[in-house]
Amino acid sequence: MENQVQVENYKIQQPEMWAGNIGDQELQDRIKDSEFAKKQIDEGRDYCYFLDKKYYSSNTENSEYVFMAYTLNEPGNLERASVSDIIVEENEVYQIHRISVLRDGVLIDKIPDTKIKVLDSENQSSGGVLSSNKKINITIKDLRLYDVLILEDTRVKVFTDRDFLRKSFSKYVWVSPDNYWAYGLFKFTFINEREQRVAYKKTFFRDEIGNVLEPEINYLNKGEQFVIEEQNYINPVDSGREIFPYIDFATESTWKELSNYIVPMYDEVLNTSFLKDFAPNLIEKLDAISNQDEKLQFAIEYVQNHIYYIFNADEMSGHKPQEPSVTYENKQGDCKAKSVLLKIILDYIGVDASVVLVNFNTDYYIKYYLPSLLSFNHVVVKVNYKGEEYFIDATTRDEFGLIENRGFIYFMQYLEVKKDQELQMRKSYKFPYFCVDEKIDFHVQGNIGKLNLITVYKGNRANAMRKYFKNTNKREIIDSWNSFLFYSLNYSNDRNGTDVRNIFKDAVIDVVGDDKKLNEVKIQYTATVDNPYYVDPQKNRFLMYFDRNLVKAGARDFMHKDLPFWHNYDSEKYEINLYTDQKIDTGEKYTVQESTITNPYFDFKSRKKISKNGASVFIEYSPLVNLEIPQNEFEAFREDHHTIADSNFGLGIDIIEPGLINSLKFSFKKRFK
Incomplete structure (x- = not known):
């Protein structure tokens, strides 16, 4: 084996007494292809024959022992197993007990084929992050597809005087295993060797039909153990919509x-x-x-x-x-x-x-x-x-x-x-100001549009915008605004694939005001647009400006069963003015549509002003933030956001084309709409 000289960050040795000791024959007896194992392997799932975890906590050390055997039937798992990194803290030692493979029924010791490097894990010191952590890089040569890899190791953290808090208090959170894997045997043991009693709380466990059970609290005195064990186990958690069950262990206290x-x-x-x-x-x-x-x-x-x-x-x-x-x-x-x-x-x-x-x-x-x-x-x-x-x-x-x-x-x-x-x-918190206060003016004469945006950012938005303009190339900033406007003006639906720089001509953006007491940053964007109208497949022309920032997709799409929705949107105010030298449909449904939403968690108001050659909309969105929305109130909250998304997040005006025939078409359309 390479790296024969032992260093303080890792050792190759037998497990401690509390972890137990398993011989080669017993190990091979554990790796049997049961009907459950064959079914998982036949389905193309990598399979863990056993995973045995033990956490040992005393007033002088915390140690975590892991013993596992799993298949390398997928190339990705083979690659990850061949090279891995272990991060150890100051005064923590990584003990390697066994690295083996079972290949064609033969148990092969892979420690001689293992190369270990100890590297500094301090890669952020220039940013003020100081750490004496070490990275233990482990490379195992000649692992092969369809091997069964066997790993047995322990991380031992011995407390120094600087760890006075860990000496006095234990804290460990066990989380149910990854639901990718199928487990022949899964076992976890918490061993309390502290003088103090340790409490443990089981949270987000479920009954047979998937309902979350009430949390359960129990206690371990010194010398007592908690064990959870499952056979032929696949974690049933729907990870996209459910919280994994976990057990919180902590020294009993208030x-x-x-x-x-x-x-x-x-x-x-x-x-x-x-x-x-x-x-x-x-x-x-x-x-x-x-x-x-x-x-x-x-x-x-x-x-x-x-x-x-x-x-x-x-x-x-x-x-x-x-x-x-x-x-x-x-x-x-x-x-x-x-x-x-x-x-x-x-x-x-x-x-x-x-x-x-x-x-x-x-x-x-x-x-x-x-x-x-x-x-x-x-x-x-x-x-x-x-x-x-x-x-x-x-x-x-x-x-x-x-x-x-x-x-x-x-x-x-x-x-x-x-x-x-x-x-x-x-x-909870209600902003005393608008985080975004934006005025949009789009004037069209002939086939040329003049676009002018003035935006005032405040609070977190102002801080972020200062950093953005300070650290970002101006051309990149303009491209970002151009891209946003490409969608806001609905050009994505009639000229998709066009370079935005060719649409928004002579685009300029600048910070035109920065008040460090009010914490306000004012930005102005101007551009000229050739062919400013959106044209639908029937050759109808429209001026549109819809700000999709007002459509809270996160709220509309939220589906989690356990997590309540965390409400943290910014307050926003918009004035959108669209003007043209063409006659417009002043009675079009969506042009004149207004809305008022009074939800316990946000107020939304849009008001319109219509003239024969243009229209304006005034929108205010004022949320109550820094809170969780109870699940029994969420659907009404979601529905109100659907209402915003139903053409209440901007303004669109329909152009009445000049000429007698077009006027007759328009009158006919209005009569039979």
């Missing part, structure tokens, strides 16, 4: 106990650190600002933009924040450090603020999880100002505006770093 555990760690720095002791230059700048709104804006943007964000992956599982004086002096820190510094600054200027724990990635699940500090992966600052509640992510960059104009962060669950706290549910 949110109140956890908040009281963590508060002293933050109080240690918050109650002993004062801005006047380490930041006289910053105080001088703050004191020079007389307006409190602007002073608050300056404080937030100072921490966001002048303190470099360092994500130290090895310390994120702990919760001891860096001293704010160190963060200020070094001009860098992780989310805890930046949030604590921001709170110290806000304390100085007299703004009420607190540090809160969140997890944007698994926010939906936190309400189902057992209480655990290890459920959180990020820290932000909650600000109470002028009777309103705001959340500020101190690690964000290039964000602007007085606090009420800043971007909105979407999440629902959080734990405030104060005594005796429970997990809190964030309030």
